[in-house]
Amino acid sequence: MKRFHFVVLVSALLASACSHAPSATRPGASGGAEFRQPEGASGLIAQPGWHGQKFAVATAHPLASEAGLEILQAGGSAVDAAIAVQMVLTLVEPQSSGIGGGAFLLHHDGRETVVFDGRETAPAAVNETLFIEDGKPMSFREAVVGGRAVGVPGTVRMLEMAHGAYGKLPWARLFEPAIELAEDGFPISLRLYRLLKADRHLRKDPKAGPYFYERDGEPRAVGTLLRNAELANVLRRIAAEGSRALYEGDIAQAVVDRVHDHPDNPGLLSMADMAAYQAKRRQPLCTDYAPRGMRQARSYRICGVPPPSSGAIAIDQILGILNDTEARFLRFDNPLWMHYYTEAARLAFADRARYVADPDFVAAPAGSWQSLISPSYLAERARLIGPQSMRVAPPGTPSPPTTHYSSMPEQMEYGTSHISVVDAWGNALAMTSTIEDAFGARQMVRGFLLNNELTDFAFSPTDSSGAPIANRVQPGKRPRSSMSPTLVFDNDSGQLVMSGGSPGGAMIIHYTAKLLYATLNWGLTPQQAIDLPNFGSLNGPTLLEDQRFSPAFVDALRSRGHEVKELDLSSGLQAIRKGKDGYTGGADPRREGRVMGE
Ligand code: GLU
Numbered sequence: 043m044k045r046f047h048f049v050v051l052v053s054a055l056l057a058s059a060c061s062h063a064p065s066a067t068r069p070g071a072s073g074g075a076e077f078r079q080p081e082g083a084s085g086l087i088a089q090p091g092w093h094g095q096k097f098a099v100a101t102a103h104p105l106a107s108e109a110g111l112e113i114l115q116a117g118g119s120a121v122d123a124a125i126a127v128q129m130v131l132t133l134v135e136p137q138s139s140g141i142g143g144g145a146f147l148l149h150h151d152g153r154e155t156v157v158f159d160g161r162e163t164a165p166a167a168v169n170e171t172l173f174i175e176d177g178k179p180m181s182f183r184e185a186v187v188g189g190r191a192v193g194v195p196g197t198v199r200m201l202e203m204a205h206g207a208y209g210k211l212p213w214a215r216l217f218e219p220a221i222e223l224a225e226d227g228f229p230i231s232l233r234l235y236r237l238l239k240a241d242r243h244l245r246k247d248p249k250a251g252p253y254f255y256e257r258d259g260e261p262r263a264v265g266t267l268l269r270n271a272e273l274a275n276v277l278r279r280i281a282a283e284g285s286r287a288l289y290e291g292d293i294a295q296a297v298v299d300r301v302h303d304h305p306d307n308p309g310l311l312s313m314a315d316m317a318a319y320q321a322k323r324r325q326p327l328c329t330d331y332a333p334r335g336m337r338q339a340r341s342y343r344i345c346g347v348p349p350p351s352s353g354a355i356a357i358d359q360i361l362g363i364l365n366d367t368e369a370r371f372l373r374f375d376n377p378l379w380m381h382y383y384t385e386a387a388r389l390a391f392a393d394r395a396r397y398v399a400d401p402d403f404v405a406a407p408a409g410s411w412q413s414l415i416s417p418s419y420l421a422e423r424a425r426l427i428g429p430q431s432m433r434v435a436p437p438g439t440p441s442p443p444t445t446h447y448s449s450m451p452e453q454m455e456y457g458t459s460h461i462s463v464v465d466a467w468g469n470a471l472a473m474t475s476t477i478e479d480a481f482g483a484r485q486m487v488r489g490f491l492l493n494n495e496l497t498d499f500a501f502s503p504t505d506s507s508g509a510p511i512a513n514r515v516q517p518g519k520r521p522r523s524s525m526s527p528t529l530v531f532d533n534d535s536g537q538l539v540m541s542g543g544s545p546g547g548a549m550i551i552h553y554t555a556k557l558l559y560a561t562l563n564w565g566l567t568p569q570q571a572i573d574l575p576n577f578g579s580l581n582g583p584t585l586l587e588d589q590r591f592s593p594a595f596v597d598a599l600r601s602r603g604h605e606v607k608e609l610d611l612s613s614g615l616q617a618i619r620k621g622k623d624g625y626t627g628g629a630d631p632r633r634e635g636r637v638m639g640e
Contacts, residue, residue, distance in 0.1 A: 157326050476545070542615065
């Protein structure tokens with residue numbers, strides 16, 4: 043990595059940490075419709091939307107975007123860039139994702155869209171009582187730290203599979219930026235510092251403690267250069283030997299030992315689990331979407347990741363239901379739009395809880411996941427929305443779908459990262475990657491952190507009626523995800539329109555739905571859409587981003603029966619949009635994201 047860029051990036055990174063100051067002005071919609079921030083709400087200073095012609099990479103960290111750009115400039119493909127980005131993120135955004143975690147990657151090569159599933163799997167030795175202690179489900183917090191919730195990591199095997207299909211540069215070349223940074227050091231950002239300070243467990247880990255913290259228990263200061271020689275060695279090995287270096291031999295043994303030997307919360311991961319891990323290639327879940335109402339309608343095809351992620355199904359349900367209601371005539375600053383949105387969200391989350399889990403273990407309702415997003419089913423669900431909030435929605439009963447699509451041309455978490463890339467050949471990629479909670483299981487092995495992804499399973503195997511829960515723990519199963527890497531296409535031309543996604547636990551669904559609705563329905567740029575206040579419902583209270591909505595707006599929702607909670611909803615959206623005059627990017631000012639390209 044060129045030294046000049048590095049210095050510029052470091053100063054940008056440190057400055058960006060202060061970009062949460064309130065601003066009175068909000069971006070307007072293009073095409074004449076002016077959007078106002080709800081009265082009295084404070085905003086974020088928008089980053090200027092990035093614009094370019096040849097290629098673009100949007101990631102959660104400037105140094106990761108820089109690595110992606112270096113690879114694109116060297117003639118790399120979108121997948122090549124994503125691999126370099128992921129290796130750098132393992133180092134510089136250790137709270138979010140890495141080689142100890144899992145990911146989904148959605149790729150379009152101009153003709154075909156495919157999904158690479160690198161979701162973690164449960165070890166063969168677990169059973170459905172993994173998270174039951176003394177006859178009761180453990181609390182989320184009790185389960186996270188230690189070895190119990192560590193799933194077999196999937197990200198490296200998945201990237202290797204994607205590279206086999208779409209890589210252009212040699213695999214080893216893609217590790218160079220991360221190895222160099224791990225050896226030379228990267229500066230601790232304010233965001234990383236704050237997360238380190240807030241965390242109570244990481245400092246107790248024998249490896250992570252001395253790496254991230256001073257002797258007095260304070261995190262190393264903002265700007266401190268952190269060097270990670272152990273990670274550099276692991277990356278060199280994976281670069282030279284391929285994914286086997288991680289899944290077999292001494293590195294796998296170190297992971298397994300750490301999981302087994304945790305003093306009070308050990309896990310059941312074995313060497314056989316590691317060696318047996320396989321990434322999967324899947325068909326994307328696609329739906330047609332022609333926004334009705336305010337702007338006259340192009341028709342889009344929205345493609346996302348099918349189960350084991352619940353993301354695409356829930357997003358498609360929300361957009362489809364809204365299209366069948368009066369919401370389509372309303373703007374963001376109208377509380378009635380928010381009423382419709384959160385009611386649609388409740389309906390979607392009710393189905394998500396009932397039906398969605400690893401498709402190798404549970405059957406799709408009515409024989410196909412498409413049944414949950416068929417237009418007739420969504421029209422039926424939309425009819426359940428009335429003027430007052432239903433507060434908690436029931437799941438529906440879908441019928442077999444009549445339309446089939448080809449694969450056409452209350453835990454607010456931080457442990458995830460989204461990457462969008464378009465390359466010089468027009469390949470487009472959306473990848474969301476995670477170690478689940480912030481700093482995952484708080485177990486550092488050979489310089490990287492282990493995931494706690496198994497906490498994405500239902501902790502209790504049965505519901506209150508005694509019926510088995512689809513997303514219960516089972517050996518070899520992939521826990522249900524909310525990750526929603528998304529590619530949007532124009533239905534007439536087949537051309538790419540956008541790549542986007544976000545971290546945020548179950549709120550990922552709402553952050554991504556906001557990006558899609560605000561760009562496709564209201565004509566906002568990706569950056570304007572990302573800057574809009576966050577909102578949603580997980581089929582309980584209506585959740586609004588703290589300090590971003592006026593008291594009058596909140597009261598209007600309460601008068602419709604909503605229980606409103608205002609929270610810090612820190613999305614990490616990244617998006618790249620393709621227009622007539624090139625690419626426009628957006629990165630979330632709530633985190634450290636950057637879009638770069640040419
Ligand atoms: N583990 C979550 C999922 O796969 C993501 C967690 C997060 O975004 O922080 O849905």
